[in-house]
Amino acid sequence: MMNQTLPSSSGTLFVVATPIGNLADLTHRAVTVLRDCDWVACEDTRHSQRVFQEYGIQARTIALHQHNEHQESARLIGFLQSGQHVALVSDAGTPLISDPGFTLLQLAHEAGITVSPIPGPSALTAFLSVVALNTQPFTFHGFIPAKSAQRQKFYESLKPLTATHVFYESSHRVLNSVTQIVTVFGADAVVGMGRELTKKFEHIFRGTAGQLLDLMNSDSNQLKGEFVLAIQAEKPLVTAQLDEQIQSLAVALTPHLPPRKAAKLVAEHYQVNKKKVYEFILSLSAS
Structure with missing residues (x-):
């Protein structure tokens, strides 16, 4: 079916979003593409098998991660140029949003290969859709520096807050990270947190940095899981008139x-x- 709908003599590279927690979030179109592709490039083939088994997807897989990205990307380009279709998936969410795959996509564009997005789950957009922070504009930073001193410098570099800044954080560093937000931007800075999005213990927080820090210090459960954090832009100069x-x-x-x-x-x-x-x-x- 796929070959009949694709006019190009070379294969198509599909960038497929997969669930960030709830397996029911995989789209019907994504299932069809993953079933029909000749190869699926996975950040971790063992992790992707959980999704594949849920939907009866029997795909030939190849690992594509940060340690083999250059070598395997060239191999995948060869498959595509021979007319085979390839899907790219990450462990969770939309590929290339803080996940491997840039080299493959860059080579595909340079080779004139058709690249097609199969949109779906993303922790970034899921979080921003519900947290009610100003997103015009916002800047996404992915995972920020792991070391405390480097992270402190990162936060300092965001001042003044002319945009809302969004980033991912791990459970091991989130308390220290929020503490630094309070230090750099003040306890009254407006922030948001998305924890374990789409999963059983999902929690969305919107309030001040001081309130979030108090919550984390008082409830150790708030330190578990995967996190999206945001610091809202400060208000600009007062508008003279209300339009x-x-x-x-x-x-x-x-x-x-x-x-x-x-x-x-x-x-x-x-x-x-x-x-x-x-x-x-x-x-x-x-x-």
Whole structure:
């Protein structure tokens, strides 16, 4: 079936997103592609077998990880140039988002091979979709430095916070990492945490850095699992005027929320002065 839908004489390289925890998150399209490809390049073939067994995928696999990426990428390009189709998967989520595969993709583009994304799970987008932090703009850093001194310098380099910064962190370092966030940005910095996303003990946190640190210090369970962390951008200079779009949101929220709560939400959404929004809302009730 796959060969009939692909006009190119060479094979296609499919970049396939796989579940980050919940096996039910694998898409129907991903299952079809993984079943039909001649080869599946896996970050860890043993790890991928769990997904394959769940869906009855009997694929020829080849390991592609950071230690053999250059050698095996050349081999896979040979398969593709001979007309075979290859799927690339990582241990979890969308490949190349802090996972191996860059060399293979680069060689494929240079060789004129068709590269096709099969989108699906990603810890990054799953987290940002629910944490309610400002993402316009945001910067994703992947895994940040492991050593404490280097991580401290990394955090210092983010100042001033003109964008929301998102990164992955391990259970072994997360407490120290959040402690450093409090030190560098202050306890009132707005942060988010996604722990064990899509898994049984999934936990989403949004609040201040100080509150997150208190939570982790008081509950050791909050130090277990895989983490996505974010530090929200600081508010820019105050906007002199509230434009029509800002006013419209304030008008829409006013019947449903107390003035201060409505003002806070509007101010955070549009990054404008909360006092000005509050005064505008009060003027509505007075008119």
